[in-house]
Amino acid sequence: MEGNVKLECVQGDITQQDDLDAIVNAANAELRTGGGVAGAIHRAAGPELEEACRPLAPIKPGEAVISPAFGLPNKKIIHCLGPVFNIDKPSDELLARCFRNALWLADEENLVSVGFPAISTGAFGYPLEEAAEVTADAVHSVISDLDNVTLIRMVLFGDKDLVAFRKAFRMGR
Numbered sequence: 001m002e003g004n005v006k007l008e009c010v011q012g013d014i015t016q017q018d019d020l021d022a023i024v025n026a027a028n029a030e031l032r033t034g035g036g037v038a039g040a041i042h043r044a045a046g047p048e049l050e051e052a053c054r055p056l057a058p059i060k061p062g063e064a065v066i067s068p069a070f071g072l073p074n075k076k077i078i079h080c081l082g083p084v085f086n087i088d089k090p091s092d093e094l095l096a097r098c099f100r101n102a103l104w105l106a107d108e109e110n111l112v113s114v115g116f117p118a119i120s121t122g123a124f125g126y127p128l129e130e131a132a133e134v135t136a137d138a139v140h141s142v143i144s145d146l147d148n149v150t151l152i153r154m155v156l157f158g159d160k161d162l163v164a165f166r167k168a169f170r171m172g173r
């Protein structure tokens with residue numbers, strides 16, 4: 001717990017977080033289906049999602065926009081564009097902005113629980129440990145601003161990702 005906010009790091013699939021109000025998509029600028037997290041979210045949500053996202057695109061690195069969740073069990077999907085590591089610069093600030101903007105947006109929308117994948121650590125090439133540190137700092141930096149969000153869950157796909165994020169969030173194992 002940090003104030004009124006519970007922080008969790010779990011291993012799992014971001015499309016299987018039935019108890020969360022919102023999940024975050026590691027999107028592409030055009031908010032199209034794509035691969036990785038984005039592909040999994042769009043497949044699970046159905047084709048209406050791409051349709052609903054069209055007027056919201058394009059987005060810039062660090063930006064966050066929100067849509068309905070359609071076939072997913074959550075209320076909303078928050079789409080963030082992470083930086084391509086060392087191409088979109090400063091990569092650490094742009095990655096931090098994703099987490100801060102997504103949490104502020106969730107809070108404004110009265111959402112109480114939000115799940116994040118490890119944005120930018122797949123196709124966008126951000127080294128895992130560094131991304132985990134930037135993420136943990138960014139999350140901690142906005143917690144005191146949040147009035148509605150009371151649960152933030154990092155949903156890590158692999159073993160190594162879980163270890164790196166638990167370490168960065170000082171959770172031990």
Ligand code: AR6
Pocket residue numbers: 012013014015026027028029032033034035036037038039040082117118119120121122123124125126155156157158161
């Ligand atoms: N649940 C949780 N984490 C996942 C899942 C899942 N279902 N699938 C993959 N991961 P990526 P990026 C992990 O590439 O680096 C897309 O094609 C994965 O192991 O999805 O921000 C978009 O269209 C990795 O650790 O996101 C964009 O073009 C992390 O999620 C681009 O990739 C992020 O991997 C975005 O790249």
